[in-house]
Amino acid sequence: MSAVPPQIDTPEIMVDADVLRRNIERMAAGVAAKGLALRPHAKTHKIPEIAALQLAAGAVGLTVATIGEAEVFAEHGVADLFIAYPLWVTERSGERLRRLAHRARIAVGTDSAEAARAMGAHLAGAEVDVLVEIDSGHHRSGVTPGQAVAVARAAADAGLRVAGVFTFPGHSYAPGMPAEAAEAEGRALAESARLLAEAGFDVTRVSGGSTPSALLTEAGPTTEVRPGVYVFGDAQQLELGRCAAEDVALTVAATVVSRHEGSSDVPRRVVLDAGSKVLGGDRPGWATGFGRLADLSEARITGLSEHHATVVFPDGAALPALGERLRVVPNHVCVAVNLVDEVTVVSGGEIVDRWRVAARGRNR
Numbered sequence: 001m002s003a004v005p006p007q008i009d010t011p012e013i014m015v016d017a018d019v020l021r022r023n024i025e026r027m028a029a030g031v032a033a034k035g036l037a038l039r040p041h042a043k044t045h046k047i048p049e050i051a052a053l054q055l056a057a058g059a060v061g062l063t064v065a066t067i068g069e070a071e072v073f074a075e076h077g078v079a080d081l082f083i084a085y086p087l088w089v090t091e092r093s094g095e096r097l098r099r100l101a102h103r104a105r106i107a108v109g110t111d112s113a114e115a116a117r118a119m120g121a122h123l124a125g126a127e128v129d130v131l132v133e134i135d136s137g138h139h140r141s142g143v144t145p146g147q148a149v150a151v152a153r154a155a156a157d158a159g160l161r162v163a164g165v166f167t168f169p170g171h172s173y174a175p176g177m178p179a180e181a182a183e184a185e186g187r188a189l190a191e192s193a194r195l196l197a198e199a200g201f202d203v204t205r206v207s208g209g210s211t212p213s214a215l216l217t218e219a220g221p222t223t224e225v226r227p228g229v230y231v232f233g234d235a236q237q238l239e240l241g242r243c244a245a246e247d248v249a250l251t252v253a254a255t256v257v258s259r260h261e262g263s264s265d266v267p268r269r270v271v272l273d274a275g276s277k278v279l280g281g282d283r284p285g286w287a288t289g290f291g292r293l294a295d296l297s298e299a300r301i302t303g304l305s306e307h308h309a310t311v312v313f314p315d316g317a318a319l320p321a322l323g324e325r326l327r328v329v330p331n332h333v334c335v336a337v338n339l340v341d342e343v344t345v346v347s348g349g350e351i352v353d354r355w356r357v358a359a360r361g362r363n364r
Helices: 017-033 048-056 067-075 091-101 113-123 145-157 178-198 235-240 333-337
Strands: 012-016 062-064 080-086 105-110 128-134 161-167 205-208 250-260 269-272 291-293 300-304 309-312 325-330 342-347 350-356
Touching (some): 012 017, 017 048, 017 342, 048 062, 048 067, 067 091, 080 128, 091 113, 091 128, 105 113, 113 128, 113 145, 128 145, 128 178, 128 205, 145 161, 145 178, 161 178, 178 205, 235 325
Parallel strands (some): 161 205
Antiparallel strands (some): 250 269, 250 325, 269 309, 300 309, 342 350
């Protein structure tokens, strides 16, 4: 992406359409070469136009985080959706899922017998697949492989159709961890799928993969991967070495509103008009800042408030001028997109479109 187009008022999220398409096509080709299906996680972008590009490139369907996100993408014609979350289904949410199942192929997640029974009370007989979530080392939700059969049996006894297992290798989001997380994911999925098959279940879906680990995942028994961030890239992926600077498709246009040359005890810094309300506030402990400047790699964002980003520069690096417009790479792009109503699409330095973040705020 080149300089910020003059028609943009900062702060504003920009998406480079050419880089976006390249990222989509590269992941699709890489996953297909491994004999895996690609089911991208749409919580990253929440944008129907991007979903259409992913499906056109070969994705078998989409992953979403909530029933609300599934409803939005079903409204836009997506025919295969996996809500990769251990749902607790009530009468109201069960009715929503039943309606969805008339419009698209729907799968949901569970990780306990109790949740499976609650799900069965409202979904028994519905055309909804259930996948048991496995903890492959991230230690968030999910059961151990040895517990998968008990959860699957509870789901089947409740009248649900068990299709397989899934996991999220979230511990891949740490320095040096993507390969190790991919290996742990493969072992956990293989064991749980084997145990379910031995217990008489027809295991057709074995689902894993995150952006850091997706291209490290091997087929057999894994059947599909669910990366999300790859479409845009972000500062976390840069620091993990899972993308290069030229792979970053989304940046936040920002203006220098304050500038200080500093002194022996005061840092050399500028302040941008893009704070946590557009960049998001995520910063893992290993990250070197609250984001990166796309064109000034020596700078570090050392502080965020709601509408300010403090950017520190080392001695010898030229400070940007007041009024200069810069491109900021957020740490966690999923959070940034969910903070805006639309994104500006740019190609060759020119604005070519604006896309609505249609699933923004659909948190339930």
